[in-house]
Amino acid sequence: MSDARAEFVAEPWGEDRQLVEVLGERGADGFRALLDGFPEPVGVLWAIRDSGEVVDFAFGYGNPAMVNGFRIPPETPNRYTLLEALPRMRGSRAFDGYVDVCERGEPWVSEVTYDTPFGDGYMLGTFLHRAARLGDGVIVFLHDVTASRRMEAELVAYADVVAHDLSAPLAGIALLVKVLELRPDEPPAPDVLQELRATSDRARELVDGVLDYARSGELVLESVSLQDVTDAVAADLRPQLAESGGTLVVGDLPEVRADPRQLRRVMQNLVGNALKFRGEDPPRVEVVAERGRDEWVVTVQDNGIGIDRENARRIFAMFSRLERRVEGSGIGLAVCRRVVEAHGGRIWVEPAEGGGSAFHFTLPFDG
Ligand code: ADP
Numbered sequence: 355m356s357d358a359r360a361e362f363v364a365e366p367w368g369e370d371r372q373l374v375e376v377l378g379e380r381g382a383d384g385f386r387a388l389l390d391g392f393p394e395p396v397g398v399l400w401a402i403r404d405s406g407e408v409v410d411f412a413f414g415y416g417n418p419a420m421v422n423g424f425r426i427p428p429e430t431p432n433r434y435t436l437l438e439a440l441p442r443m444r445g446s447r448a449f450d451g452y453v454d455v456c457e458r459g460e461p462w463v464s465e466v467t468y469d470t471p472f473g474d475g476y477m478l479g480t481f482l483h484r485a486a487r488l489g490d491g492v493i494v495f496l497h498d499v500t501a502s503r504r505m506e507a508e509l510v511a512y513a514d515v516v517a518h519d520l521s522a523p524l525a526g527i528a529l530l531v532k533v534l535e536l537r538p539d540e541p542p543a544p545d546v547l548q549e550l551r552a553t554s555d556r557a558r559e560l561v562d563g564v565l566d567y568a569r570s571g572e573l574v575l576e577s578v579s580l581q582d583v584t585d586a587v588a589a590d591l592r593p594q595l596a597e598s599g600g601t602l603v604v605g606d607l608p609e610v611r612a613d614p615r616q617l618r619r620v621m622q623n624l625v626g627n628a629l630k631f632r633g634e635d636p637p638r639v640e641v642v643a644e645r646g647r648d649e650w651v652v653t654v655q656d657n658g659i660g661i662d663r664e665n666a667r668r669i670f671a672m673f674s675r676l677e678r679r680v681e682g683s684g685i686g687l688a689v690c691r692r693v694v695e696a697h698g699g700r701i702w703v704e705p706a707e708g709g710g711s712a713f714h715f716t717l718p719f720d721g
Contacts, residue, residue, distance in 0.1 A: 367421065367431050370414045372400050376489035386415070394498065395420035395481075399436055400491035401456050408453045411436040414491060423498075425475035439473035452485060452492050459487040465499065508567075508672040508688070563685035566619065567672065570692040573613040577720050580607035580621075580652065583614060584641055587621045594629045600637035607643050608650055611720045616693040621654070623686035624713050628656035630680055633709065649699065649716040657710040666703050690715070 374382040389396045398414035413431035420426070436443065443449045451462045462485045468477035479500035485492045530542055584604050588595075595602060602625065610617070621641075628639040640655045659677065661669060668674050670691040673684040687701075694701040699716035706712040 367413070367416055367428055370398065370431075372489065372491070373398065373415055389415070389417045392417055393419060395423050395494075395496040397494050397496075398488055398491055399452065399494065400489070402435060403490075408456050410438075411452065411491065413439075420496070423496075424472050424477050426472065427474045430473045430475070434473045440470065440477075442470065448483070451483075452494075455485045455487050455492045456490065461486040467503075511673055560683055560685075563683050563689075567685055567689050567692060570616060570619070570689045571696045573616060573696050575611055575613055575697075577609055578612045578614045578617060580610050580612075580617070580643060580650075580717075583618050584621055584625075587618060587625055590622065591625055591629065594626070598629055598632060598637050600629055600632070600639065603638070603640045605640070605642035607641070607652075608645075609720045610650055610717045612697055612717055613693075616696070617717075620690045620693050620715065623690050624654040627686060628654060628658060628711075628713075630682070631656070631658040631677060631711075633658050633660075646716065649718050651714055651716050653712055653714050655706045655710065655712040657706070657708065660705055660709055661703055661711050663705070669703070670701065 370382070373385065376382075377385055395417065397416045397420045399411035400414045401408045402410040402412055412435055416426060416431075421428075430439065437449075448464065448466055451464055454460065455462045462483070464483050465480060466483055467480040470477055479498055480503045482497040482499050484495045484497070487493075533542060581604070584607055588602050588604070591602070594600070625639055625641070629637050635657060638657045641653070642655075643650050643652045645651075661676065665676055669676060670687045672688040674687070675682055675684040691701050694715045694717070698718055701713065701715040703711050703713045
């Protein structure tokens with residue numbers, strides 16, 4: 355969900371006369387009472403017929419989750435038909451699906467991904483649609499599966515990476531075993547053993563990283579001092595700071611409502627990256643927090659190699675790495691994004707003034 359959408363306030367649509375006709379005055383009230391509070395989008399579309407054929411649909415009822423979720427202004431039902439609001443639906447499987455429900459009364463279930471204007475609103479995400487006939491129209495229940503589809507895609511990517519990264523050590527082990535079998539009296543060469551140690555460490559890191567990622571959506575929320583969390587991270591990173599001759603400047607940080615372990619992971623990844631992706635100069639990392647309108651905005655800024663704008667979104671995906679010369683798994687920022695989003699926040703990166711990167715993330719106010 356985009357940030358602009360979070361600020362959109364749902365206003366109920368006007369009375370739906372057709373709903374009253376289908377359900378009766380009291381039935382329509384009951385229907386609204388039942389579905390207004392439903393946590394997922396529910397909408398009713400009424401068939402528009404031409405010579406008996408369904409050619410389009412008019413908007414009937416839309417519950418607040420629908421209206422709010424897609425930022426649909428209250429005047430939409432008067433201004434648009436379904437095909438006017440979403441022209442690319444014309445001739446689509448989804449449109450035929452609705453028509454079929456209307457004509458045959460058979461419920462229809464499908465999955466659709468949107469990233470498109472919808473009348474004056476905007477639809478974004480992957481949704482399971484369940485549609486059933488209601489009067490001469492359809493009632494549609496949407497279930498947001500965006501996060502789980504993303505997770506599944508990332509798991510597939512994980513399987514690919516793990517298969518790829520583990521095939522080299524497996525080949526190495528197979529070779530070593532062969533050598534040992536051929537020369538039972540000779541000890542294995544130290545460099546082969548060292549290689550095996552390095553690759554098994556790398557395998558462990560990959561597995562730990564993915565487990566971290568898998569658990570990063572589970573939160574135990576409490577009031578947490580971001581200052582204490584950052585101090586602990588600074589203590590952990592002291593060797594890297596000393597080795598790089600770097601400085602870490604920490605501003606006044608607030609109390610936030612968060613899971614302390616997960617928040618520490620976010621700070622550890624961001625500050626750790628700021629030291630890792632350093633430029634020519636000794637790294638200088640600054641952590642500050644600003645009070646936004648509805649939330650805290652935390653910034654971790656560095657003077658390192660920076661990130662091009664075109665890669666700014668990509669790096670938060672699982673296994674995404676731009677700088678191959680530096681060791682890494684490409685999991686850290688994916689974990690950060692998942693943790694921050696699980697807290698109801700957002701994370702993004704911008705070029706920092708004077709070079710380097712500024713990572714920002716938001717967290718809700720405490721209390
Ligand atoms: P890793 O650090 O293990 O490679 P991350 O998910 O933490 O994985 O980061 C993904 C990629 O984003 C890095 O490989 C690097 O290319 C880029 N990146 C992350 N942080 C920074 C930074 N502070 N400055 C420049 N590039 C960065």
